[in-house]
Amino acid sequence: xxxxxxxxxxxxxxxxxxxxxxxxxxxxxxxxxxxxxxxxxxxxxxxxxxxxxxxxxxxxxxxxxxxxxxxxxxxxxxxxxxxxxxxxxxxxxxxxxxxxxxxxxxxxxxxxxxxxxxxxxxxxxxxxxxxxxxxxxxxxxxxxxxxxxxxxxxxxxxxxxxxxxxxxxxxxxxxxxxxxxxxxxxxxxxxxx
Amino acid sequence: xxxxxxxxxxxxxxxxxxxxxxxxxxxxxxxxxxxxxxxxxxxxxxxxxxxxxxxxxxxxxxxxxxxxxxxxxxxxxxxxxxxxxxxxxxxxxxxxxxxxxxxxxxxxxxxxxxxxxxxxxxxxxxxxxxxxxxxxxxxxxxxxxxxxxxxxxxxxxxxxxxxxxxxxxxxxxxxxxxxxxxxxxxxxxxxxx
DNA sequence: CACTTAAGATACACTGTGTGTCATAAATAA
DNA sequence: TTATTTATGACACACAGTGTATCTTAAGTG
Numbered sequence: 001x002x003x004x005x006x007x008x009x010x011x012x013x014x015x016x017x018x019x020x021x022x023x024x025x026x027x028x029x030x031x032x033x034x035x036x037x038x039x040x041x042x043x044x045x046x047x048x049x050x051x052x053x054x055x056x057x058x059x060x061x062x063x064x065x066x067x068x069x070x071x072x073x074x075x076x077x078x079x080x081x082x083x084x085x086x087x088x089x090x091x092x093x094x095x096x097x098x099x100x101x102x103x104x105x106x107x108x109x110x111x112x113x114x115x116x117x118x119x120x121x122x123x124x125x126x127x128x129x130x131x132x133x134x135x136x137x138x139x140x141x142x143x144x145x146x147x148x149x150x151x152x153x154x155x156x157x158x159x160x161x162x163x164x165x166x167x168x169x170x171x172x173x174x175x176x177x178x179x180x181x182x183x184x185x186x187x188x189x190x191x192x193x
Numbered sequence: 194x195x196x197x198x199x200x201x202x203x204x205x206x207x208x209x210x211x212x213x214x215x216x217x218x219x220x221x222x223x224x225x226x227x228x229x230x231x232x233x234x235x236x237x238x239x240x241x242x243x244x245x246x247x248x249x250x251x252x253x254x255x256x257x258x259x260x261x262x263x264x265x266x267x268x269x270x271x272x273x274x275x276x277x278x279x280x281x282x283x284x285x286x287x288x289x290x291x292x293x294x295x296x297x298x299x300x301x302x303x304x305x306x307x308x309x310x311x312x313x314x315x316x317x318x319x320x321x322x323x324x325x326x327x328x329x330x331x332x333x334x335x336x337x338x339x340x341x342x343x344x345x346x347x348x349x350x351x352x353x354x355x356x357x358x359x360x361x362x363x364x365x366x367x368x369x370x371x372x373x374x375x376x377x378x379x380x381x382x383x384x385x386x
Numbered sequence: 387c388a389c390t391t392a393a394g395a396t397a398c399a400c401t402g403t404g405t406g407t408c409a410t411a412a413a414t415a416a
Numbered sequence: 417t418t419a420t421t422t423a424t425g426a427c428a429c430a431c432a433g434t435g436t437a438t439c440t441t442a443a444g445t446g
Contacts, residue, residue, distance in 0.1 A: 011391080013445095014392070016444065041432080052394045053395090054395085054435090055392080057434095057435065058393080062435090139373075141369070141370075146351075149354050150350070150374050153346075153347075153354075154346075154347060157350065158343065161342050176334070181339075181382070185377075185378030185381075189373060207412095207414080207423070209411095213423080234401080244424085244425090245424060247425075255403085
């Protein structure tokens, strides 16, 4: 499921390996929050992580690769939130439940959505929505792919707007807006009453 | 209206200045199409433009600044297309007319929407939609700002999806999809029959 | 405890940025 | 046209960051 292109040939179970990677990821998160992804150098990351410069390249191909591994990790985590066993809390059925998670992780979510990996996040979201039976919305006139794309990109766009707006809008209001602008219209197109 | 931060103190009317800037902009466009914005160096640009390296910095602060000046130029041009005197061809009234323009300029539009300036394009689009009396959609429950944001981001997102999809979908179909996914729902929210 | 191997330290070549300086060519203004 | 202004080109330079190579050391593994 994870597509991080970590350099092969290392014992993933070695404590030193796990520690180094954990330190590098945490350093990236901290630095991205404080300085922004674009303004960070690999030397900054290794310095913050207290790790040798060369060591970085023993694990990742470059800055983008490290970010990618982080994104994969988060996407997997978010999937767990959006598709719980009960399925009652899925974002198209109950936006509020999802928003609670997003709000508590606002920093990291925005970091992710504002980074160069944003496109990949959208792609993964579309892919996720298209998974077998997951797509609630189906229209006779509009291709499934477009339905999924519009749903995912609208949700992400509204989420960014909300999280960047300094929380002027409450979680409850936002859920209502999402329902009116996205969910209901798409339900209507799907013939769901 | 234009916010390009061109370095001051130069005679804008001097033919040499105009020629240099035109060459640099065209070089950026060409290189972005062939190699992608991220992979271009300033040396590449000046080489392509047949302009001295140092000369670049006499006009722009850096790569982003040059892109910005290009974006400003394009946004102004697109505004003319989207808001003609007749106003009958506005995208919320007749998506088809706008799509014709977008299709013929697909390369450049995609370049722009995939560049680092994409966020600013969205901001400008929202700002444009919010201009006095321009916003057709108004809801009693949803803030104007959010209506404009959702409209703009949805249009841009659908546009990207369309232009990146190798034209599998005809202009006519796309106009229909836009109408069903965005225009009609927002009209309904506005109480427009 | 012996062995393996990841990590640290350091040096290096390379690419790209941004600035300084000066002679020259080209545009402007008279 | 001619004289003057000034944008440009051609270097040269300091600097920052990348990615690799090599050797030693320290830590984790079995």
